[in-house]
Amino acid sequence: MDLVLIFLSAAIVNNFVLSYFLGICPFLGVSNKIEKSVSMGAATTFVMVLAALATWLINNYILIPYNMGYLQYVSFIIVIASLVQFVEMFIRKASPALYRGLGIFLPLITTNCAILGLALFAALRQYNFIQTVVFAFAAGVGFTLALVIMAGIREELDRAPVPEAFKGAPITLIIAGLLALAFMGFAGLISG
């Protein structure tokens, strides 16, 4: 029950993109085609789970026992940067097509604050190992969900009569705002 709550909370109620406003860059950058947003979401989810695992280990076996909580931010960033490098090498080897498709947004996952935020939240809430993994996966699912919803709307938008002044970035930001408002409706559904 606990895990289900964590999952729903991270994926929907406290959606990283739409209620914490973390990871807005790929949310606006890779949300023009549904296919691309799905693979971006999958890559981010993958990195999120790996990063949460690694940061949990470092936090619980190095930082906390030796009282070095103040190193959380720096060490987490190192972990995430190295992990993304690793994932990039792996994808390049395993699936060159996916590597070309994701392009610049793959190394940019490094700077996706949703991932650092996730690691810090998990440390702050003192989740145990299983909880951290579920939390990270749920955050990734939430991120993918936001991206896919946005991409779906934007694909329809291409055919809509948008006023000249609102074309491009303005209408995208307005939609992002409306989506965030819609997700506020979930607030209070589950606390935590």
Place this chain on the structure above:
Amino acid sequence: MSIILISIFTMGLLAMFFAVVLVVANQKLKVREDPRVEEIMNALPGLNCGGCGFPGCHGLAEKIAEHGSLEGLGCPPGGQAVADKIAAILGIETSASVKKRAEVFCAGTRANAADKAEYRGIKTCAAARMVDCGPKACNYGCLGFGDCAKACPFDAIHVAESGVAVVDIEKCTGCGICVKNCPTRIIALIPCDQDVIVKCSSKDKGAVSRKNCKVACIACKLCEKNSPDGAFVVTGNLASVADYKKCQQGAANTAIEKCPTKCIVKLN
């Protein structure tokens, strides 16, 4: 003070650890790229025009390196010079490939071809073509808004005063971009040394073609009959050059002279 030292030490250790992991991963997961791809890339013009059928020069370079031969592959803008360079990299002989160029198969200038309507829309061939196949009476005629000229990366095709696009043979590299950008599909690639063409694309019946344009092919088959060696052939109401090497001979010359609408044109 000790806090600073401990921090530096811990972070250093962590960084070292990840550096080692990444170095090992880099060795294990190294993608072996053919070094020849890079060399071929350098030999190619780097125009990314897409004339070879790949999205960019890199795609072609990869394919050539993979095949290890130039058979069926090649860089139209680069021509023989580039083919020789690539062959040197691969250590093979080139077979002289025939260089091609674009040609507009329409002579329906404003003076020659009749209009069916006046067009006042967006000034592109693609837009004009959407309105009942364009303002010209002939549905296979050059619309003269220069979609081909706009698409050409080499400034080698222009719409002449007469209203029909003309290829600048000196500048044309045979990349075929104009061929793809012509909505009427009347541009095609021909070998550079071909000097006789049927300058018409009309597949209308002879009587219709004759009414629409003074220099249309009316599929009378005179050229076919007058060149028993098969230099010309008429298919689908349109004559075409079947074998341009035979067009030099006497019989073909008679055929060209006999053409009632003079749509068979001798170039050069």
